[in-house]
Amino acid sequence: MAERLLRVRTRQKSKKPEFNFHDSHKKKKLGTSWRKPRGLHNKLRQHIAAKGRVVQPGFGSPKAVRGYHPSGMAEIRVNNVAELAAAQGCAVRIASAVGMKKRLDIQAKAAEMGLKILNPKGGA
Structure with missing residues (x-):
């Protein structure tokens, strides 16, 4: 069963968008690692489609293989x-x-x- 779930995880992760910190491409000092958008007028927080996707539970791996190495261990x-x-x-x-x-x-x-x-x- 773990082999099947590893294949499912690989397929899911290939479809997952790249979650970067909002506007990190505009400023060199901002890293790309994800931070929750918190501004009042932040378009990403408002879920405007053209601004990118927000991290949500549906993008996760199956619980049984979460954290496993790609070798399956x-x-x-x-x-x-x-x-x-x-x-x-x-x-x-x-x-x-x-x-x-x-x-x-x-x-x-x-x-x-x-x-x-x-x-x-x-x-x-």
């Missing part, structure tokens, strides 16, 4: 070797604050356990 973030025990059946993402020495230990242990690492580095 749930992701888990790991900071040390001991946290790998909870990662059975999941894809592992090593936290960015982990140094190279501990990262290589985590990668070696994950390879031994047969886990997939999403952000591998170094020799292992």
